Amino acid sequence: MTNNNFDSKAFRTALGTFTTGVTIITATAADGTRVGITANSFNSVSLDPPLVLWSLAKTANSLPVFSESRHWNVHVLSVEQEPLSGRFASRGDDKFAGLELDEGMTEAPLLPDCTARFQCRTAFMHDGGDHIIFIGEVLGFDQSDLPPLVFQSGQYALTARKPREEVRLTQAEPPPECSYTEDLLGYLLGRAHFQMVNRLQALLDEQQLEQAQFFILSVLCIRDGLTLAQINEYIAYTGYTVDQDDMDVLIQCGHVVIEQGRYRMTADGRDASLHQIAQAKAIEEEIVEALGPGDAMALKLLLKRLIARTDPGLPDLWAVSS
Numbered sequence: 001m002t003n004n005n006f007d008s009k010a011f012r013t014a015l016g017t018f019t020t021g022v023t024i025i026t027a028t029a030a031d032g033t034r035v036g037i038t039a040n041s042f043n044s045v046s047l048d049p050p051l052v053l054w055s056l057a058k059t060a061n062s063l064p065v066f067s068e069s070r071h072w073n074v075h076v077l078s079v080e081q082e083p084l085s086g087r088f089a090s091r092g093d094d095k096f097a098g099l100e101l102d103e104g105m106t107e108a109p110l111l112p113d114c115t116a117r118f119q120c121r122t123a124f125m126h127d128g129g130d131h132i133i134f135i136g137e138v139l140g141f142d143q144s145d146l147p148p149l150v151f152q153s154g155q156y157a158l159t160a161r162k163p164r165e166e167v168r169l170t171q172a173e174p175p176p177e178c179s180y181t182e183d184l185l186g187y188l189l190g191r192a193h194f195q196m197v198n199r200l201q202a203l204l205d206e207q208q209l210e211q212a213q214f215f216i217l218s219v220l221c222i223r224d225g226l227t228l229a230q231i232n233e234y235i236a237y238t239g240y241t242v243d244q245d246d247m248d249v250l251i252q253c254g255h256v257v258i259e260q261g262r263y264r265m266t267a268d269g270r271d272a273s274l275h276q277i278a279q280a281k282a283i284e285e286e287i288v289e290a291l292g293p294g295d296a297m298a299l300k301l302l303l304k305r306l307i308a309r310t311d312p313g314l315p316d317l318w319a320v321s322s
């Protein structure tokens, strides 16, 4: 059944707008050959009895094994498993090479570290055009907190939850003549930054350090032995420029020494810096907990993209020095 007026590329593109998770479905043949494919056609069918489905292209190498095996496992992939998705979407010889497997209920291979897993027995197989539709009875399942990998319009994506209630920072309407709104990206970024950094302030007060001196210590903690000019290059992104007075404060409190025009951290300085990092990590942990790991990962990814997009060409602090 073909329709010559049907633009199959456009059809595929339109279908791709339906956002899905990504699964790997595995089975083992009677002779022990293991097969697995990446599939996003997975879906739920019935709760009672518990049934799920997916469809397999008739051209797939694994079709004979899936058609004959009584069992197969569906693995809902987590974000970190994107490389596995690529591996099982290619026509490799042994896609399981080097992979550690968990003990499953059946002979079908069971992959670890997934968002969810469904161990199934084939209930029905239906012809579905150029695919075969597999319907399976779920014998067992499990689930983790790992954020799921998403597939949208031919690209991998992350989930960011949309709260039922709109998040509004103010309930008041801005005056009509004011074009400054809470949705201005610069405002959101600035406010988020200051609200987070201000939570470090208590520690900096205790350590009797200004923000600029905190930035200096963070830079020296990553890369020691810099000149004042180099330090300023590395902290340029903060908007601060530090001078000799800032360095003298750090020298006087024993955090930094100067040797031939280059600043080095002392053991005391490293200790102060480690406390700051520990505090920053504790603040982050609390925020990740509140946002959820998937949203936190999506936030970081978007921030990195924004930073890369707006980078005026700053030196790379983490790059190995020549």
Ligand SMILES: Cc1cc2nc3c(=O)[nH]c(=O)nc-3n(C[C@H](O)[C@H](O)[C@H](O)COP(=O)(O)O)c2cc1C
Residues within 6 Å of the ligand: 022, 036, 037, 038, 039, 040, 041, 042, 054, 055, 056, 057, 059, 060, 061, 062, 063, 085, 088, 089, 090, 091, 092, 151
């Ligand atoms: C995100 C994604 C989803 C896919 N979904 C399916 C699917 O639902 N059914 C299918 O037959 N192939 C699907 N594929 C393609 C198969 O993974 C691919 O053809 C694989 O190489 C088949 O393996 P095999 O030939 O070893 O059986 C998908 C590929 C990707 C990247």
